[in-house]
Amino acid sequence: MTDSSTRDGFNTSRRDFLKFGGLAAAGTTLGAAAGAGFVLGRDPDANVGWGRTEAGKDMFFNRKPFEVDHAPTLEIVGPVERPEWSDFLFNRYPVIGQAIMDGWNPNNGWETIEDERVREYYSRHPDRWPEMLQAFVEMDRRSQHRGKHRDRFALAWAYGNAYDKGLMTANFPPVPYEHPDVDDFKWVKGEPAKFKSPAHASKLVKQMAFKFGMSIVGITKLDHSFVFKNMMRMGGSNRNWGDEVPKHWKNIIVFGAPMNWDPMYAAAGYSTSYDAYFRARMATGLMTAWLGELGYAGRPQWPGRDYEVILPPIAIQAGMGEASRNGCLMTPELGPNIRLAAVITNLDLEPDKPVNLHMREFCEECKICADACPSGSISQADKPDDVVRGYKKFKFNQDSCFRFWSTAPTDNGKGCRICIAVCPYTRKNNWIHTVVKEMDPRDPSGITRKALLAMQHNFFYYPEAEAYHPDWTGGNFAGYHEPPEWLRTENYLDVEKTWEYDGNWEGF
Numbered sequence: 001m002t003d004s005s006t007r008d009g010f011n012t013s014r015r016d017f018l019k020f021g022g023l024a025a026a027g028t029t030l031g032a033a034a035g036a037g038f039v040l041g042r043d044p045d046a047n048v049g050w051g052r053t054e055a056g057k058d059m060f061f062n063r064k065p066f067e068v069d070h071a072p073t074l075e076i077v078g079p080v081e082r083p084e085w086s087d088f089l090f091n092r093y094p095v096i097g098q099a100i101m102d103g104w105n106p107n108n109g110w111e112t113i114e115d116e117r118v119r120e121y122y123s124r125h126p127d128r129w130p131e132m133l134q135a136f137v138e139m140d141r142r143s144q145h146r147g148k149h150r151d152r153f154a155l156a157w158a159y160g161n162a163y164d165k166g167l168m169t170a171n172f173p174p175v176p177y178e179h180p181d182v183d184d185f186k187w188v189k190g191e192p193a194k195f196k197s198p199a200h201a202s203k204l205v206k207q208m209a210f211k212f213g214m215s216i217v218g219i220t221k222l223d224h225s226f227v228f229k230n231m232m233r234m235g236g237s238n239r240n241w242g243d244e245v246p247k248h249w250k251n252i253i254v255f256g257a258p259m260n261w262d263p264m265y266a267a268a269g270y271s272t273s274y275d276a277y278f279r280a281r282m283a284t285g286l287m288t289a290w291l292g293e294l295g296y297a298g299r300p301q302w303p304g305r306d307y308e309v310i311l312p313p314i315a316i317q318a319g320m321g322e323a324s325r326n327g328c329l330m331t332p333e334l335g336p337n338i339r340l341a342a343v344i345t346n347l348d349l350e351p352d353k354p355v356n357l358h359m360r361e362f363c364e365e366c367k368i369c370a371d372a373c374p375s376g377s378i379s380q381a382d383k384p385d386d387v388v389r390g391y392k393k394f395k396f397n398q399d400s401c402f403r404f405w406s407t408a409p410t411d412n413g414k415g416c417r418i419c420i421a422v423c424p425y426t427r428k429n430n431w432i433h434t435v436v437k438e439m440d441p442r443d444p445s446g447i448t449r450k451a452l453l454a455m456q457h458n459f460f461y462y463p464e465a466e467a468y469h470p471d472w473t474g475g476n477f478a479g480y481h482e483p484p485e486w487l488r489t490e491n492y493l494d495v496e497k498t499w500e501y502d503g504n505w506e507g508f
């Protein structure tokens with residue numbers, strides 16, 4: 001068990017904390033709150049999500065009092081640059097894999113790979129190359145061991161793979177094929193319908209995003225500094241339009257949905273991102289088709305790989321939330337449990353403003369995700385310790401993160417999500433969480449934050465980071481939560497249960 005309360009700003013062990021007379025009383029209160037939270041967490045209505053947007057207006061956080069002109073977690077401290085093709089891990093990893101299959105020996109070093117874009121990336125991040133190399137070793141190791149655990153994980157793998165099949169075989173919306181000046185207009189019918197004002201257009205577009213199954217939506221002008229270089233999608237013959245951002249890419253509607261909460265809490269082995277990816281992809285198609293019916297262009301961007309823009313900072317500009325220590329967008333309603341998609345359009349829209357919810361201060365004190373990360377990919381620094389393309393942020397090693405994905409006991413190593421599961425912001429929609437998310441941004445003293453973190457550290461169990469590993473790399477398949485009953489094979493399949501679960505009880 002990790003006693004992660006020992007750190008700057010809250011330097012007590014669990015036992016010491018309970019010894020303090022005054023704090024013991026606070027502990028009783030917090031314990032009662034934790035108990036109430038537990039009971040409420042059992043209520044299916046506590047699930048914030050894509051299915052509740054019509055009836056669940058109570059889940060929305062009023063951002064208005066926190067609007068600012070510039071997002072505090074998008075602080076510019078150097079020259080701003082557009083991202084390179086190779087900055088996206090899922091561009092360079094398949095190229096490296098293909099080179100290995102073609103006979104290239106990765107032990108000769110990144111300097112010897114033919115693809116100059118991959119060489120350019122690792123010339124900027126040479127420390128990350130051993131992690132990528134190890135990822136391929138881990139993939140091989142996993143393929144040797146994985147089958148032995150099918151009795152335990154069969155239902156989780158089936159759940160994730162059902163959505164994977166849906167994503168891989170869907171042709172909706174179709175991948176852009178022609179130049180954006182053509183492709184983005186392919187569903188446009190007639191002259192553009194005239195909206196009463198950009199504000200009316202924004203209001204309706206947001207309602208439509210909810211009706212298309214999304215949980216949070218924001219709108220902003222497209223900032224070209226978040227458009228990848230050399231990454232325009234197309235399958236047709238005309239590939240030569242360079243890096244120019246099309247003129248009709250004016251505004252971007254960005255939205256997202258959470259991963260199903262209970263499998264996500266049981267990351268890594270029982271979780272998948274594909275449920276949320278699937279819903280988000282479908283929403284981009286529906287939104288693009290809806291815009292086309294009204295005479296406007298639409299360029300869909302969907303997870304996990306079909307992006308031409310980097311969405312988390314765009315979502316921050318659109319006021320959906322702030323940047324978190326673990327490299328995600330963190331929202332008040334869903335925490336970092338949100339998978340993003342977007343539609344770029346030429347429709348005139350009223351943009352949202354960014355917000356300051358003091359999430360950076362929360363992340364500076366919290367560090368729970370960094371303690372839990374089984375690959376050590378998340379910075380433990382007290383303050384943001386990196387500059388990426390001109391923006392100040394916490395250091396994050398995407399190659400070592402991917403190395404753990406390749407180790408993780410999911411089917412085919414599709415992700416991890418532990419840093420999302422353990423985050424105190426990733427919590428269901430009950431009154432305790434509502435109170436905390438309303439109070440913390442309004443509390444300049446930081447007492448709310450400290451009390452919440454004390455509760456997290458003292459009343460919830462955190463497996464050691466190593467325990468999240470599979471047994472073939474020294475772990476025991478731990479999760480922040482035990483899996484939900486519908487993913488426990490022993491409840492439904494004729495299997496012999498030979499394992500114990502390591503995690504908080506699924507009801508929390």
Ligand code: SF4
Nearest residue numbers: 373401404416417419
């Ligand atoms: S996804 Fe897993 S390995 Fe990657 S940063 Fe999060 S906890 Fe670490």
Ligand code: SF4
Nearest residue numbers: 324363366367369423
């Ligand atoms: S776990 Fe803590 S430090 Fe990590 S993203 Fe969540 S709030 Fe921030």
